[in-house]
Amino acid sequence: MKQxxxxxxxxxxxxxxxxxxxxPIQKAFNPDLSMQTPLSDSVVVRTDFDVKExxxxxxxxxxxxxxxxGKERILVLLESEPALGEIIEENIQLIGQIExxxxxxxxxxxxxxxxxxENVQPISVVCTGLVCNLAIYANSAERAAEFxxxxxxxxxxxxxxxxxxxxxxxxxxxxxxIVLFMQAPAQR
Numbered sequence: 001m002k003q004x005x006x007x008x009x010x011x012x013x014x015x016x017x018x019x020x021x022x023x024p025i026q027k028a029f030n031p032d033l034s035m036q037t038p039l040s041d042s043v044v045v046r047t048d049f050d051v052k053e054x055x056x057x058x059x060x061x062x063x064x065x066x067x068x069x070g071k072e073r074i075l076v077l078l079e080s081e082p083a084l085g086e087i088i089e090e091n092i093q094l095i096g097q098i099e100x101x102x103x104x105x106x107x108x109x110x111x112x113x114x115x116x117x118e119n120v121q122p123i124s125v126v127c128t129g130l131v132c133n134l135a136i137y138a139n140s141a142e143r144a145a146e147f148x149x150x151x152x153x154x155x156x157x158x159x160x161x162x163x164x165x166x167x168x169x170x171x172x173x174x175x176x177x178i179v180l181f182m183q184a185p186a187q188r
Contacts, residue, residue, distance in 0.1 A: 071131050073097075074179050084123065084170050087135045087177055091126040100129025100185060109157035110134065110180075113150065120147045123175070132180040137173060144176045151178060159183040 077090050106127040114122050119139040126133050134151075138144035144167050152163040164179040 071181065074131050074133055077133075078164055078166075078179060081166065081168075082177065084135055084175060087133065088124045091124045091133055091135075094126045094128055094131070094133060098128050102182070102185060103127040103129040106132055106158060106180075106182060109155070110151070114147075117147050117150070119143050127180075127182075130182050130184065132178075132182065134176075134178040134180070136176045136178060138176065139174065141167060141169075141174050144174050148176050148178055152180065 073090065073093065077086070080086070082090070104127075106129070107125060110125055110127070110132060111122065114120055114125075114136070120143065121137045123135040123137055124133075125135075136144065136147065138147060148165045148167070151158075152160060152165065154160045158180065159182055160180050161183045162181045164177075164181075166177040168175055168177065
């Protein structure tokens, strides 16, 4: 029993001796570099262009976009006859500009009409409460026109003031860009 205890304590002492020698050996072969670098929080990135100038331009552009209402953004978009990618990008911007609590109700009513229709699929649908911007796929140009006419009819769920419909083809797909301008809640 004494031998077992002596062997145990001898092994533990040998292990501690080896572990204590590891750190001084590491320091001898790997000098500490932390004292050679100045203490700072900044990060230096090498680049060929002036980053400060680029950041200022982006911030000004973002501030100007925030000043434009959803309806004004859509009117500018309609003038340019956008491609599908541009419609989707605009819808992403519109998500952050929901103007009224009825946006969800309009969105649900539109999706219900799309679901009830045959051979029509939504690509991008965003409602802000006063404007709904849609990109719809249909299996034929006739089907797209038929669905557009059904959608732009005013109803209690969709109090449409006016609408813009632009059918177009992109990569042999029949698409429709529909913009619904809703009545303001005070006018209902």
